[in-house]
Amino acid sequence: VTRGYIIAGTGTDIGKTHIACALLRLWRAQGKTCSALKPVLSGVEDGIAVLQARSAATTEAGASEDARFVVPNDAVRLLEAIGQTPTPEAVEKMAPWRFKAALAPPAAAALEGQALDFNEIAAACESALARDCAPRILIETAGGLMSPLTERHTMLDLIERLRQPTLFITGSYLGAVSHTLTGVVALVSRGCEVAGVIVSESAQTAGRLEDFPDVLHRHGVSSSIAIVRRGAETQAMEALGRMDLG
Numbered sequence: 001v002t003r004g005y006i007i008a009g010t011g012t013d014i015g016k017t018h019i020a021c022a023l024l025r026l027w028r029a030q031g032k033t034c035s036a037l038k039p040v041l042s043g044v045e046d047g048i049a050v051l052q053a054r055s056a057a058t059t060e061a062g063a064s065e066d067a068r069f070v071v072p073n074d075a076v077r078l079l080e081a082i083g084q085t086p087t088p089e090a091v092e093k094m095a096p097w098r099f100k101a102a103l104a105p106p107a108a109a110a111l112e113g114q115a116l117d118f119n120e121i122a123a124a125c126e127s128a129l130a131r132d133c134a135p136r137i138l139i140e141t142a143g144g145l146m147s148p149l150t151e152r153h154t155m156l157d158l159i160e161r162l163r164q165p166t167l168f169i170t171g172s173y174l175g176a177v178s179h180t181l182t183g184v185v186a187l188v189s190r191g192c193e194v195a196g197v198i199v200s201e202s203a204q205t206a207g208r209l210e211d212f213p214d215v216l217h218r219h220g221v222s223s224s225i226a227i228v229r230r231g232a233e234t235q236a237m238e239a240l241g242r243m244d245l246g
């Protein structure tokens with residue numbers, strides 16, 4: 001039986017792909033077959049790259065002076081994490097709906113004269129979940145938990161439909177506690193299982209990073225919570241390895 005996990009987050013650029021890739025590499029290191037899907041991907045420059053707003057992380061690394069720069073897109077990163085070569089065919093399978101504009105999917109699709117169909121996207125996810133070749137599959141949503149997916153649906157509607165446990169990725173920035181609690185309440189209110197909350201250390205942490213799990217538990221989060229410090233994926237793998245994902 002396929003075990004699917006949805007990777008959702010408080011917002012874009014929070015670390016969903018970082019955590020997803022680390023988890024995929026961890027499973028592979030444990031000898032578990034796994035796969036991934038990023039059904040809808042915005043901001044794709046070409047098959048390989050994605051446009052991103054300049055982030056603090058890259059500024060630190062001394063990257064380009066441009067406000068936007070090009071990095072490997074989520075499909076490529078996920079393919080590499082599962083040990084597959086990111087050929088155009090593989091990218092197409094990993095991220096079937098790709099759009100140029102770095103906007104929420106319905107807005108990005110509209111610029112290309114397209115509309116997104118909720119049932120088609122959900123069906124693609126369901127067929128990936130039904131494929132028995134990969135006992136574990138991660139499905140990465142786009143943007144935040146209630147970012148628009150179509151003109152009438154948000155990512156949360158897709159999660160509700162797929163009925164797979166969610167790993168909710170958040171940060172440690174000022175405001176992250178409220179965003180996390182709001183997201184968890186929204187998931188629970190729709191009957192979605194929260195398999196875990198992962199605090200991916202933000203470029204700037206409000207208060208003490210190690211306090212986040214306690215604060216979240218005290219305010220009603222009952223699932224397991226892990227902290228992933230900024231750093232290499234190997235570091236994230238260790239933190240995720242200590243987590244009980246049920």
Ligand SMILES: Nc1ncnc2c1ncn2[C@@H]1O[C@H](COP(=O)(O)OP(=O)(O)OP(=O)(O)O)[C@@H](O)[C@H]1O
Pocket residue numbers: 009011012013014015016017018019055057074141142143144200201228229230231232
């Ligand atoms: N814990 C972390 N340690 C180091 N780098 C991180 C961490 N979390 C996120 N990053 C970096 O921050 C950037 C944004 O992270 P990521 O691409 O994983 O976000 P995302 O939530 O998947 O965004 P999107 O909404 O575009 O899918 C990436 O360059 C990523 O490598």
Ligand SMILES: [Mg+2]
Pocket residue numbers: 016017018074140
């Ligand atoms: Mg991502």
